[in-house]
Amino acid sequence: MGIGNLHIDIEKVSYKTMADEVEMKLLEYLKKQSFKPGDALPKEMELTEALGVSRNVLREALSRLRMLGMIETKKRRGMVLSSPDILGSLERVMDPLIIDDATLQDIFELRLTLEMGLADILYIRKTKKDIEELEKIALSQKTTPTKQNFRIKHEVEFHGKIYQMTGNRTMQRFQTMLLPIFGHLVNEEKVPIVGKVSHIDLVNLLKNGTREQFREGMRKHLEHHFKKLKK
Amino acid sequence: MGIGNLHIDIEKVSYKTMADEVEMKLLEYLKKQSFKPGDALPKEMELTEALGVSRNVLREALSRLRMLGMIETKKRRGMVLSSPDILGSLERVMDPLIIDDATLQDIFELRLTLEMGLADILYIRKTKKDIEELEKIALSQKTTPTKQNFRIKHEVEFHGKIYQMTGNRTMQRFQTMLLPIFGHLVNEEKVPIVGKVSHIDLVNLLKNGTREQFREGMRKHLEHHFKKLKK
Incomplete structure (x- = not known):
């Protein structure tokens, strides 16, 4: 590698701003002092003095913590x-559109992992009422849509309901976030492929099958996705 | 509900700052204009004019996007x-210490779900070398530690290696983040409980068993956690 390349490497380094540093210091400070939700933060003046920074830089860092939902102004x-x-x-x-390809693939696999793992919690929490609602969704989707965007709509409805049935709101919200990524990658397929186990088959397994039978059904439902995963 | 209560309710509302709004508008703008990684953003002057805000507010919003890793200064x-x-x-x-209890419980369950779901990807990607490394870890943990913090250290080592074996870096990093939460909740148990299937049993299943046998083993390994989950 010549000096030319080295020069380019040096240029690649991004600036670390004062706000980056002050934000880190603030986070450390809050942890060290064992601040708990509800505790009032020291006044701006005290913080600027303790951190040795200007009011503007402090405010920038506080703004970031506000964005993370870590501080509120009351x-x-x-x-x-x-x-x-x-x-x-x-x-x-x-x-x-802005996430790099390797991470998109990781997220795709993360969603598959969750689908395969949720049987355990689902079988602890499922209720008759929820299964009936899921069945309604599956029955309304009887005709296989030829258009990819409809197919994804069905996926969102059906699998979204399953996540809701786990009673885990974080997981449910997380899955809702993963779906656009999933849809983006699946949309690139030319022909929509339908698994051997349909949504209505999954409902019947949930009604009459064991946890492991349901999971095997889910695996078959997702088989075409697993087949595409690289070693 | 009297006027007194209503008054208190109104006080609870947090301020929405200008930076919150400008940040949202910026995110929308970048999406609408289909900006892609590498694209240069308009100059600060142009952005302040388009958004009708002061330079300080714009900078605060840009600082947040920088924190999210969405923009870099080159x-x-x-x-x-x-x-x-x-x-x-x-x-x-x-x-x-700052996450609310319901979310902590959700995260705990999310980790259990991932553990139960990862057999599929693990069986696609596992290599002989990785299994040997995992076995080394399990053998070095032969004595059951009585102290909770040692037990958690073992969990981190062993399960962390399994996540690494999936080849999914996002999932691996995600699990590393979940572990302090998991440790925090498990630490509250007085007596460390060990599952019927040990780490070394899991290694042997991974060597000689099918995907489903491994998963059943993992379920038994985590059984005491599942038993505590509420309906």
Whole structure:
């Protein structure tokens, strides 16, 4: 590698801004002091002095923590620490057009992993009422759609309901976020492929089958996705 | 509900800052204009004019996007859109002390779901070398640790290696983030409970068993966690 290449490598380094550093220091500070949700943060003046930074830089860092849902401004009480919305920032960046290909593939596999793993919690929490609702969804989808976007709509409806049935709101929201990525990758297929086990088959397994029979059904339902995974 | 209560309800509403709004508008703008990683953003002057905001507010919003890894500042080229680090902000907020209890429980279950679902990808990607490495880890853990923190260290080593074996870096990183939460909840148990299937049993299943036998083994390994899940 010549000096020319080295020069290019050096140019690639991005700037680390003051806000990056102050944000990190603030996060460390909050952890070290064992701040808990509801606790009031020190005043801006005290923070700028402790961190040795300007008010503008501090505000930039605080703004980031506000974005993460880690701090809130309350009337009269000022800034307090709050329980962060852990999926909020993930939602902001979940855009198939800007995420790199390797990560898109990872997310695709992550969703398959969740589908295969949720039988355990589903069998603990499923209710008769939920299964009836799922059946209604599956029956309304009886005709196999030829258009890819309809097929994805069906997937969202059906699998979304299954996630809801787990009673796990974080998982449900996470899956909703993963679907555009999934749809983006599946949309690239020319011919829609339907698994050997249909949505209505899955409902019947959920009604009468064991946890493991349901899981085997789900595997067959997703088989064409698994077949495409690279070693 | 009297006026008194209503008054309190109104106080609970947090301020929505200008930066919140400008950040949202910027995200929308980038999507609408189909910006792709590598594309240069318009100059600050143009953005402040288009959005009708002050330079300070714009900078605050841009700082947030920089935090999400969505924009980078490059020498000579200025700000360019980049592929976001999708787990970066999740990492910042994954702190068991500030996350609310319902979400902690959700994350606990999410990790169990991943463990149960990863057999499929693991069986596509596992190599002899990886299994040997996993076996080394399991053998070095032969004595059951009585102290909880040692037990968690073993869990991290062993299960972390399994995630690495899936070849899915996002999933691996995600699991690393979930572990402090898992550890936090498990730490509250007084007596460490060991599943009927040990780490070394899992290695042997991975060597000689089918995907489904491995999964059943994993289920038994995690059985005491599943038993505690509420209907």
